[in-house]
Amino acid sequence: MKINCNILQFHETGQLDVLKMDNVTLEDPVNDEVLFRVDAFAINRADVLHYQGAHTTLPTFPARIGSEATGEVIKIGAKVTDFKVGDRVTSIPLNTDKYGVQGEYATVPQDYLSKAPENLTTEEACSIWMQYSTAYFALFHVGSVKKDDFIFIPPISSSAGYGCFELARDAGANAIGSTRSSAKKEELKKLGIHNLVITNEESVENRLAEITGGKGVSFVYDPVAGNFCNEYLDSLSMGAVIIIYGLLDPNPTLYPLVPLIRKKAIMDAYSQFNHVEDINKLNECKAYILERIKTGAIKPVVSKVFDFKDYKKAYEYMLSNQQIGKIVVRVSK
The missing domain is CATH 3.40.50.720 (NAD(P)-binding Rossmann-like Domain)
Structure with a gap:
């Protein structure tokens, strides 16, 4: 069964008003893809550059936005071996807007997911990888x-x-x-x-x-x-x-x-x-970072959390440069 949901995307480049909340129907995941319900997502300066058309990732319209989100796996493609329905996952940035994650649901290839660390909150877990x-x-x-x-x-x-x-x-x-x-x-x-x-x-x-x-x-x-x-x-x-x-x-x-x-x-x-495209290097990075989080050597700092309906306020807060740490948008209650 396909999922109808709200996502953030843009149909042209420009300033913040080009970023819209659109209602779409998502296709089922195929091959190595994992579909998960998004509980929270983080926003980054790269997202601003993306909707402005100034990022190295060139948009394909309509372009989904975002690279970091945490949530629960809902469906998996036939070639997925690392995750199962019900797993709590967090996404890793990759160089395409095909797999944008800012919305109620997101689809990401399994290589660009990790299990969400158990010692982090939902907001912290979506603030790791970028x-x-x-x-x-x-x-x-x-x-x-x-x-x-x-x-x-x-x-x-x-x-x-x-x-x-x-x-x-x-x-x-x-x-x-x-x-x-x-x-x-x-x-x-x-x-x-x-x-x-x-x-x-x-x-x-x-x-x-x-x-x-x-x-x-x-x-x-x-x-x-x-x-x-x-x-x-x-x-x-x-x-x-x-x-x-x-x-x-x-x-x-x-x-x-x-x-x-x-x-x-x-x-x-x-x-x-230019590094995460090499799966061996990506896996090395995953192992290192997850181990340092597990031991408590590193831990993301969350500056402020916004509700999904207030996503523009979250971006405005980023543009104000007031934050220390990550800006997060909470999707599910």
Whole structure:
């Protein structure tokens, strides 16, 4: 029996008003697909870029949106071996809008699902994979970050930034975060983030030199790019790696050839989608993250929860940049 439900999708790119709640009929899952009832979903900056038409994932209209959701398996395709009806699952981002998850029901291939960790709430469980998989491949596959390294994470109050901080701290690295003003400073300290650069109030270069004792940073996890890159280029250590995974600064990101040569550094145009397409690497990431969650070494921070009918308010809250951690929309009661 096919399912009639409400989902979020867009029929053209633009600003937030292009994102609609549409009533649709979902096809039954086939082959390796899993259909699950969505209890909650998380929203990410990538979702905003998607409906704006600025994301690396090109939309196919009507385009479903979203990559992180938690819920109960309702139906499975004939080739599904890892899940059964009744399992509680959480979805992993993949590079297509065919499998968007923001709605009352969602269909995802089994490789891009995991069992929802039993020690997390529903809201926490749908907040795992975008932040931790993005950070995992950047830190350990591209950056080769190791114990005692100094790394720079701007802005650290985002879910992606905080996820990177947790994994780096767990690996023994020295994480330095940034935030634009002092407004979030005390809350960030409560989360264990003590090395902070207040970018609107102090020199990034001078503060990084102070914190690292002049050694510089060996890894930068940067979703801002644009002109902001110039603020830390002279603070790199030899052989540093810069990960550019976002474009929050609307100014063009110019390739800084000379500063990179001076430090034998690289600037990587990064997306976790280029890694999760490799199933072996994806499974490695899954095992690592789920084990760290099981032990309590890492745990998602949920900033605020909205009802499904208020999905636009959830996106407006993201656009306000007030959050520390993940923004979640609760679907089922």
